[in-house]
Amino acid sequence: MARTLDKTYGELVEKAQYLFWTKGYKSVSPEDLASHLDVSISTIYNKYTKDSLFMDALDSYVVSLSDPIMSNIRNSKEGIQSLRAFFHMLIDALLDKTFPRSCLMVNTVVELRKEENRVSDIYDRYFGNMRASYLIVLQRSIEMNELNFPERIEKYADFLVGIIFGMSILYKVKSKEELYLYINEQLSLIE
Amino acid sequence: MRYKEFNTNNVLEKCIFLFWEHGFSSCSINDIVKKTHVNRFSLYNEFENKDTILLSALNLYKERYSNKRIAILNQNKPLREVLKEFYFSYLTEDDKHPPGCFIIHISTELADDNEIIKNKLDAYLLEIEEKIGTLLNKYDETKKQRKFSAKHLTGLFCNSMCFCLIQSPKEQRIYIENGLNLILSKTYTNGKNFR
Numbered sequence: 001m002a003r004t005l006d007k008t009y010g011e012l013v014e015k016a017q018y019l020f021w022t023k024g025y026k027s028v029s030p031e032d033l034a035s036h037l038d039v040s041i042s043t044i045y046n047k048y049t050k051d052s053l054f055m056d057a058l059d060s061y062v063v064s065l066s067d068p069i070m071s072n073i074r075n076s077k078e079g080i081q082s083l084r085a086f087f088h089m090l091i092d093a094l095l096d097k098t099f100p101r102s103c104l105m106v107n108t109v110v111e112l113r114k115e116e117n118r119v120s121d122i123y124d125r126y127f128g129n130m131r132a133s134y135l136i137v138l139q140r141s142i143e144m145n146e147l148n149f150p151e152r153i154e155k156y157a158d159f160l161v162g163i164i165f166g167m168s169i170l171y172k173v174k175s176k177e178e179l180y181l182y183i184n185e186q187l188s189l190i191e
Numbered sequence: 192m193r194y195k196e197f198n199t200n201n202v203l204e205k206c207i208f209l210f211w212e213h214g215f216s217s218c219s220i221n222d223i224v225k226k227t228h229v230n231r232f233s234l235y236n237e238f239e240n241k242d243t244i245l246l247s248a249l250n251l252y253k254e255r256y257s258n259k260r261i262a263i264l265n266q267n268k269p270l271r272e273v274l275k276e277f278y279f280s281y282l283t284e285d286d287k288h289p290p291g292c293f294i295i296h297i298s299t300e301l302a303d304d305n306e307i308i309k310n311k312l313d314a315y316l317l318e319i320e321e322k323i324g325t326l327l328n329k330y331d332e333t334k335k336q337r338k339f340s341a342k343h344l345t346g347l348f349c350n351s352m353c354f355c356l357i358q359s360p361k362e363q364r365i366y367i368e369n370g371l372n373l374i375l376s377k378t379y380t381n382g383k384n385f386r
Contacts, residue, residue: 023216024214024216024217024300026213026214026217027214027216027217027300029217101303102299102303106299106353107299109353109354109356109357110291110295110296110299110353110356111214111299111300113289113290113356113357114356114357120357123357155369155372155373156373158365158366158369159369159370159373161354162347162350162351162354162366162370163350165349165350165352165353165354166346166347166348166349166350166353168299168353169295169298169299169312169316169349169352169353170316170346170349172298172302172303172309172312173302173309173312173313173316182342182343182346185339185342185343186343186346188377189343189373189374189376189377190373
């Protein structure tokens with residue numbers, strides 16, 4: 001008898017996201033997905049393919065994880081301090097494995113680069129939103145007189161977008177104290 | 192006695208490519224056999240298991256490719272030129288490897304759960320930091336804050352090895368120059384800011 005699907009698509013995407021996050025895209029076979037999601041293999045082949053589950057997992061990463069955090073940063077009343085708090089929170093999430101393996105978006109960049117157009121669209125949205133949010137914080141920092149060189153604001157935003165990439169490597173070998181200090185020093189470069 | 196019918200380093204070169212393009216976990220011994228044309232028995236005889244193949248491949252990559260790039264840091268040229276050449280040596284595409292760094296790539300996949308890979312990554316980043324420190328020590332303007340700058344230039348290396356993979360060559364150049372300016376300007380302080 002065929003199994004009926006008793007889970008919502010959203011639940012499946014969430015489960016699939018965890019699998020892609022820990023194992024990457026290429027290492028997950030359709031069979032792995034079927035057993036991890038507890039659905040039949042024909043469901044993966046015919047209904048929800050590995051590709052669409054992956055794209056939706058990435059999309060949900062942006063919508064439910066990253067967007068709310070970025071909107072917090074944008075709406076904060078603080079300047080550089082809101083960035084410091086964000087990066088410290090990221091360090092905690094990386095080290096206590098709330099983020100099971102690095103940042104899903106960075107992992108995807110390293111693994112897939114720009115091999116597929118659909119991934120590129122998600123990168124553009126994700127990093128575009130991140131940069132725009134940083135710019136808003138930097139504007140606020142200027143009003144608060146925190147920046148010595150306000151005219152360099154665009155360059156600072158570019159620099160800030162790069163930080164999460166290095167963090168996603170460094171957390172693997174550095175202690176929490178070292179990472180906090182690293183972030184504070186990185187931010188001191190723009191203050 | 193049988194002669195070994197393959198060259199170990201040639202096999203490892205093919206494995207570097209295979210693991211880099213497909214990820215280590217998704218490669219089976221069968222995939223390695225297909226790619227290298229060496230049979231399973233000989234592979235196990237030479238390397239024991241898949242993990243030892245990976246470690247040998249990492250060591251070969253380090254010896255053949257990374258060391259040459261790290262040696263760029265020994266050159267006597269203007270500081271920024273040396274650093275830029277170092278970063279870009281990883282990003283310039285050739286037909287042999289994808290852009291980026293194999294050690295960083297494998298660490299992204301495995302360093303969380305694999306202590307040996309983690310230690311390799313740690314040693315690799317420390318070596319880069321130390322060599323950059325030695326380089327900075329040669330210039331009066333960076334001597335004093337070489338430790339601080341070396342740490343953050345190593346951070347810029349990590350950033351570049353990931354971020355630059357999705358950038359155009361022009362964006363890469365802008366990103367790296369911008370990073371160098373910000374990090375090195377910290378050493379030029381005391382009123383004399385860099386331009």
